[in-house]
Amino acid sequence: MPIHRFAFVLLAALAGCSTTPQGPGAGTSKLNHVVLISLENASDAEACAADCRAMLGTIESVETLWVGTPVDTGREMVDDDYEVGICVGFESLEDLQSYLAAPSHVQLVESWGPRAVRFRIFDVGQPGLDR
Numbered sequence: 001m002p003i004h005r006f007a008f009v010l011l012a013a014l015a016g017c018s019t020t021p022q023g024p025g026a027g028t029s030k031l032n033h034v035v036l037i038s039l040e041n042a043s044d045a046e047a048c049a050a051d052c053r054a055m056l057g058t059i060e061s062v063e064t065l066w067v068g069t070p071v072d073t074g075r076e077m078v079d080d081d082y083e084v085g086i087c088v089g090f091e092s093l094e095d096l097q098s099y100l101a102a103p104s105h106v107q108l109v110e111s112w113g114p115r116a117v118r119f120r121i122f123d124v125g126q127p128g129l130d131r
Helices: 003-015 042-056 093-101 103-115
Strands: 031-039 064-068 084-090 116-125
Touching (some): 031 103, 042 064, 084 093
16 A cells, blocks of 8 residues: 555544543553454444444553544545544553453454454554664
């Protein structure tokens, strides 16, 4: 995917998120885990988004959480080929690893994975993030 298209996809995901950031330092995460989910049945989007909010918001390492659906901005260049967008913020790579192993994250993936056609996942970090 060309870099300009990736940037548009990422911006669309972030702009389409409808949940207010949660947790201390909301909106200042050093690492963001962006997931765009394409579902087999588009009518499941609200149920999937609700489960994402409920299950991911309980994970201790999550600093910020945004969950939403595509927004029709009337802009042809915006990629809205997904049903649910998630942006989860972390302080560190270790926090991301903790999140990925958390029981509620694993349960969410096991529950919704079979109902998804595709996941597009981006991990975006600020410069200087320790690796």
